[in-house]
Amino acid sequence: xxxxxxxxxxxxxxxxxxxxxxxxxxxxxxxxxxxxxxxxxxxxxxxxxxxxxxxxxxxxxxxxxxxxxxxxxxxxxxxxxxxxxxxxxxxxxxxxxxxxxxxxxxxxxxxxxxxxxxxxxxxxxxxxxxxxxxxxxxxxxxxxxxxxxxxxxxxxxxxxxxxxxxxxxxxxxxxxxxxxxxxxxxxxxxxxxxxxxxxxxxxxxxxxxxxxxxxxxxxxxxxxxxxxxxxxxxxxxxxxxxxxxxxxxxxxxxxxxxxxxxxxxxxxxxxxxxxxxxxxxxxxxxxxxxxxxxxxxxxxxxxxxxxxxxxxxxxxxxxxxxxxxxxxxxxxxxxxxxxxxxxxxxxxxxxxxxxxxxxxxxxxxxxxxxxxxxxxxxxxxxxxxxxxxxxxxxxxxxxxxxxxxxxxxxxxxxxxxxxxxxxxxxxxxxxxxxxxxxxxxxxxxxxxxxxxxxxxxxxxxxxxxxxxxxxxxxxxxxxxxxxxxx
Numbered sequence: 001x002x003x004x005x006x007x008x009x010x011x012x013x014x015x016x017x018x019x020x021x022x023x024x025x026x027x028x029x030x031x032x033x034x035x036x037x038x039x040x041x042x043x044x045x046x047x048x049x050x051x052x053x054x055x056x057x058x059x060x061x062x063x064x065x066x067x068x069x070x071x072x073x074x075x076x077x078x079x080x081x082x083x084x085x086x087x088x089x090x091x092x093x094x095x096x097x098x099x100x101x102x103x104x105x106x107x108x109x110x111x112x113x114x115x116x117x118x119x120x121x122x123x124x125x126x127x128x129x130x131x132x133x134x135x136x137x138x139x140x141x142x143x144x145x146x147x148x149x150x151x152x153x154x155x156x157x158x159x160x161x162x163x164x165x166x167x168x169x170x171x172x173x174x175x176x177x178x179x180x181x182x183x184x185x186x187x188x189x190x191x192x193x194x195x196x197x198x199x200x201x202x203x204x205x206x207x208x209x210x211x212x213x214x215x216x217x218x219x220x221x222x223x224x225x226x227x228x229x230x231x232x233x234x235x236x237x238x239x240x241x242x243x244x245x246x247x248x249x250x251x252x253x254x255x256x257x258x259x260x261x262x263x264x265x266x267x268x269x270x271x272x273x274x275x276x277x278x279x280x281x282x283x284x285x286x287x288x289x290x291x292x293x294x295x296x297x298x299x300x301x302x303x304x305x306x307x308x309x310x311x312x313x314x315x316x317x318x319x320x321x322x323x324x325x326x327x328x329x330x331x332x333x334x335x336x337x338x339x340x341x342x343x344x345x346x347x348x349x350x351x352x353x354x355x356x357x358x359x360x361x362x363x364x365x366x367x368x369x370x371x372x373x374x375x376x377x378x379x380x381x382x383x384x385x386x387x388x389x390x391x392x393x394x395x396x397x398x399x400x401x402x403x404x405x406x407x408x409x410x411x412x413x414x415x416x417x418x419x420x421x422x423x424x425x426x427x428x429x430x431x432x433x434x435x436x437x438x439x440x441x442x443x444x445x446x447x448x449x450x451x452x453x454x455x456x457x458x459x460x461x462x463x464x465x466x467x468x469x470x471x472x473x474x475x476x477x478x479x480x481x482x483x484x485x486x
Contacts, residue, residue, distance in 0.1 A: 114147030153182030286315025322354025388418025
């Protein structure tokens, strides 16, 4: 290669890894073509690596297709690129093309191929790649072992993952974390916890995986105990820890722990820098009924997303401050944050709890007319609640009949409850009968209908309901009481 070409190559590499690569990619490609560097595999490999870091693998693929004699380095770059950018299946196509050209895979080929199989959760295809790994004898490379375990974990094949895990003489923390995540994901929490206890070395990901798993499995007390243990062992919680622990704190009423997390995240700058942390704190304080603290956190957040607004609006709804929630919704509209499905659930819930019927009608209509959001079952349920609480029972029933989907038990139950409150016997009877048709096994529905008839003095109908229960082998659930022990 001439001195001029070498200088051109060095200049291209400097440009590729410079600060303005994103806006200069086409110019750099033109530079390659002008100086005859478009057939140098090493240069094109750098070009491909920059493309996948920018999410522009389609562009990289067009450049690759114009390369006459790609070598293993370039093929590996393309395979890796498509393991990180969609379409992930393309990496397997390129691997097939590589084999057709008689180019042998090396130890850097298979880890990204396995990653692609994980990304598309294709167990069969992953098995084929695993078989190819065994055929060429590369199963002892650590990155490939990790890729195989990640594949089986992602596909929920923990038996296969455990076989590979057992065969490993040296297991780093990444492998342990993958196994723990896999067992927790498939519902085998105790096995995951057992593996966690066996680890000789942990990182924050290990703690986060286990804490998150326990919290999501309803084992909130254990999650908080593990969080305390994590701090005792001098591991610093990160944003993932906070997002996992705060919901458990809210469910247990562990306000002191939640407040400690608030102080900690504020001191580390996480509250200002990470939206999910702020959202979790807002949700925590709302569930604990401390709306002033929730509002304060909301105001401190440097960035907000739709979840931030939804959390506080819903918090106002469930804490008896529906009008404040609607004001917040209207504030959200003024700063052009786009509402989503959940926003309207929150806003309509505010209307129901605050008795804002006309506002509820306007909001419900605006979903399709202004925001192009098709109402779902939960939106209809909220609107039935809005109308039912205010006594607009016929309108609520007409709304149910106009729905493009079938009502569920919760929606009919809301209508029935409103009918009972407002003494609307005829409509209550219709709702109760529809509930029985929907849930013929639920004894509570028969009892509700029987009570409706009894309150109206229709004792013959009460007897018919009892006969129907006997005919369908339905028994009334016994009454229960709960005694709290301190």
